[in-house]
Amino acid sequence: MRIVFRSLESRIVTLFLVLIVAVQVIGLLVIQRGIDNNARQAIAGELHNGAKVFGRLLEQNAQNLRFGARLLARDTAFLAAIGNNEEGDRATIESALANSGRRIKATMTMLVNSERQISVSTNAAQALLLAKIVDGMLDPAEAADGANGIAIVERRPYQVVVMPVKAPITIGWIVMTFPIDRQLATEMREVTSLHATIATRDQAGHWLPAGSTFVGPSAQAVVAQLQALPKPASGDAATFDLEVEESRYSARLLRIGEDNGQVAGVVLARSIDEATAEYRKLERWLILLTLGGIVISTIVIVITAKRIAQPISELAATARRLEQGDYKGDIDTSRSDEIGALAGAFDSMRESIAKREQEIRRLAYWDTLTNLPNRAQFLLLLNDALLNAEGREEAVFVLMMDLDRFKHVNDVMGHSFGDALLRQVAGRLQLLLVNRLQSSAQVARLGGDEFAVLLPASDLEAAQRMAGEILQTLEAPLSLDDQTVDIGAGLGIAGYPTHGDDGEQLLSMAEVAMYAAKTRNDGAVVYDAAMDKSSDKSLSLLTELRNAIERNEFRLFVQPKIMLDTGQVVGMESLVRWVHPERGNVFPDEFIPFAEQTGFIRLLTRWVMEKSAELCQQLAAQGHHLKVSVNLSTRDLLDQDLPVKFADLLARYRLSPGSFCLEITESAIMDDPVRAQTTLERLSNMGVDLSIDDFGTGYSSLAYLKRLPVNELKIDKSFVLNMENDEGDTKIVRSTIDLGHNMGLRVVAEGIESEAVWRLLAELGCDQGQGYFMSRPIPGDQLVAWLEKWRAPIAVAAQPAVTAGHPTE
Incomplete structure (x- = not known):
């Protein structure tokens, strides 16, 4: 069977073989991992249950000791001997303690008198070593009619039981000890099939075996591997792996007691190899079945690939003829399967391709x-x-x-x-x-x-x-x-x-x-x-505008806003100037319209707001609380994120929304009234003042003014400049002031260039004004000096409050 390299047939065979082998190998790896995980989980369960069983064994031993001690404590003769406290009775007490201890296999028994002194013991040396822990158990034993604990004597763990002797008051305590050694480990092995190694750790961290179901060097190996483990905390049961006699064990270290800085523990171990033995047999069978499946699949794949590739090769030859413009060749469409359907599609394509080429050419041109x-x-x-x-x-x-x-x-x-x-x-x-x-x-x-x-x-x-x-x-x-x-x-x-x-x-x-x-x-x-040069100039201007912010070429200028009736400075309008390194001062009329056309105005507005907030914060720190006015363009109003950005600005500079007045033009509102009004309502709800700038020059003033949440009207300077000599302008200004006041709005006049115009506006009831008569736009950092020098006209100055202060509405 010959398969041409890089042919469709060889690719099909290779693809499916790789997929099958990959799936089988992945499956085996998953099964192997599952076997290991299941074995680990089963062993963990056995170790967990083993820990409970070991605890029960200790509890049973403690109950036996307590039962034996209780029998002795209630013996009438024993009570009488303690009560007489004579030399002959002392021998009787010692004999009773020894006999009772042998009966329950206690290694040591002793009597503590009512003065909490050891009066009689079967092992004086051990009694002295136990004196401290026993003393701490006397009160709990009296309160609970007996107490038990773990003591470590000469690096050997013991169960200690203390039982009060009452007649009817407490006249002493009986103390018995039981060794925790190989015998208990053997019982554990018989009950649970788990290896048990009892060991103690001294204050220096060295472990010593006290009894183990492992024999000789194996027990020492278990203890040696304990040295690498961290110190067990109270109540912890640490799980780890052991290597004993070239076998792997999963082990659990259970802490059973502590005495004067020494720790007693038991290591429960389960052989991993024994736990996974049956699983390994299953794994070998799976490998054999996988290899057999791969061999059979290879044969089937090769046969199937030949049946698929051969007719496709014939269709490929037909497609090459179609590519060369030969639409006359016959295509075998006799097959009833998908290959036959593909051949039929080729035949239909050959008939319609000329029509489609003609239609495509028409659509293209x-x-x-x-x-x-x-x-x-x-x-x-x-x-x-x-x-x-x-x-x-x-x-x-x-x-x-x-x-x-x-x-x-x-x-x-x-x-x-x-x-x-x-x-x-x-x-x-x-x-x-x-x-x-x-x-x-x-x-x-x-x-x-x-x-x-x-x-x-x-x-x-x-x-x-x-x-x-x-x-x-x-x-x-x-x-x-x-x-x-x-x-x-x-x-x-x-x-x-x-x-x-x-x-x-x-x-x-x-x-x-x-x-x-x-x-x-x-x-x-x-x-x-x-004409093209102007286009190049526009592109150059856009690039220079973008660089101007990065190079700090813009300057913030301000023009004061003044109460016309008192001369009090209540606000300022922020303006931007461009100091070009080559062109010098570039006037706003030269770059603001272009910035609006290109969308750069949003960045410029953000810069003006940032610098205005910074200046407002500095002025407030010096006692000048002025409302700062900033112009918004059409693109700014269409930015639905503007209120969020403005709130962030106020938070960063710790300013109230009332510190700002945002000025908008009627034409800006008309570009998209719905979106503009939504943005303005959100800003107004924040507490920001809104102003209609250049009022009277738009073409839908009244229609939208009644619906907009504005606080201020600014009369365009074209009506103010010549109102002293033009009665028509004066009538327009008077009507605008009356309209604004009737709607509850503050009215501001721009373009005041003479004292006569100031006084005329004041007589007409205009609230505030700005213009060259009071001050031309000045750099923001010079405003404080101007405020200190500002003096209102004499007739106005005669009234109170002529210096800068809080804005008034």
Whole structure:
């Protein structure tokens, strides 16, 4: 059986073999791990139960000792002998203690008299060593009618039982000890099949065996491995592995008692090899079954791979013929399985591929809405015209136009209406070219509401004449669905060889001219190289604006806001100035509109707010509590995260929301009234003052003013500057002040440049004002010095409060 390397057949065989082997190996590893885990869990259960059993054994021994001691403590003769306290009775007591101790296999018995002194013992040396622990057990024994504990004597653990002797009051205590040694470990082995090793640890941390079911060196090996374990805490039962006689054991160290810094413990051990013996047999059977399954699977996979790969190879050869354009070859579709279905699909593909190629070509080069050439097709036509013009030394011109107000029509009337409008525009342009006998001219839709006209073998005068006729044609109202729509266009002109010799380049130049025409509202504009320079300048300005913040080139200026009736300074408006390292001072009129167009205004507003908050905090620390006004742009109002960012700013500088007044223009609100009002309501709910800036210059003032949560109106300076000499301006200002006050708003006048205007505004009831008469914009760090020098006009100064203080509403 021969399998070609890197063929589909070999890949199928390799893939499935790798998968099967991987699955089997992973399965074996999982089973092996499961066997080990199960064995470990079973051993852990045995050790846990063994610890309980060992505790029961100790408790049983303690109960036996307590029972024997209780019998002796209640013996009448024994009580009488203690009560007489004569020399002959002392021998009787000693004999009774010895006999009782032998009966219950106690290693030592003794009597503690009522004065808590050892009076009689069967082992004086051991009694002295036990004196301290026994003394601590006397009171618990008297209270509970007996007590037991663990003592370590000469590094040997003992169970100690103390039983009070009462007649009827306590006249002494009987103390008995029982060794915890190999005998108890052997009993543990017989009951649980666990190896048990009893050991003690001295204060230096050295372990010593006291009895073990392991023999000789094995017991020593267990104790030696205990040295590496951490000291067991009270009540802990540490589990660890042991190596004994080349066998693995899982062991559990159980602490059973402590005496004067020495610890007694028992190590319970279970052989891991014995616990997993049956599992290992099962594992060997699984390995044999796995190997057999891999061999059988290999044979089946090879046969299956050949049945799959051979017909697919034949279909691959057919696909190569289709790739070369040969659609006449026969395809065997007789099979009824998936391969047959695939062959049938190939056959259907061969029949429809030519139609699809034709349709794809149409979609790639023609606009489906207007059936005009699209941008790609127009570019091909333009490049062909340029080649012909180069050989004949002729000129070629491109007209590009963008419809005016189309987005508004689309938004108001719907996209279906907009599509119909585009079709009518395309029809008008085609009809115009036909009527002007421009057979070689070509109109195309480049995308959206942009159209282009190709004028080969033309000149600039003819191109401008055609542009005028196109604009005149588009100015005629369009009628759709009983709706009449007025629509115009901005049109740009670029030509070969005057402006460029490449199709893409000419389109780009015509587009630049078109946008210049829309900006100037000038109908048709011929491309000029200066237009592109302004674009480069804009890109350069954007880069410089971004660098200006990083290089700290912006400066914060402020203009004071003053109460007109008292001359009190109550606030300041924050302004930004740009100190360019090369251009010098750049005025706001030069970069603010551009920042708004590009979206950079958000970063600039954030910078102004940050610096204003910093200045406000510094002024408050010096006793000047001024409300700072900051202008918000359209893009700022559309930022739904603005309230969150502003709250964070106030928290960082520990300022109240009332320290700020955010100024907005009517035009900014009108761009997206719903989103703008949502942002303003959230800011107002925080406690921030809101002000309508340049009031009176917008076109929807009253309609939105009644719904906006504003606190202040700022009269535009165009009405204030000349109100001293213009009665009309004075009437507008008076009406605005009355309107603001009737709506409960604070009214501020901008552009006060003379004392006469100040006094006139004060007479009209205007609340606050700002302007060159009081102060030009000054750097923020110079405001404190200005406040100290500020003096209101004499007539106003005669009234109270002429210095800076808390803002008044």
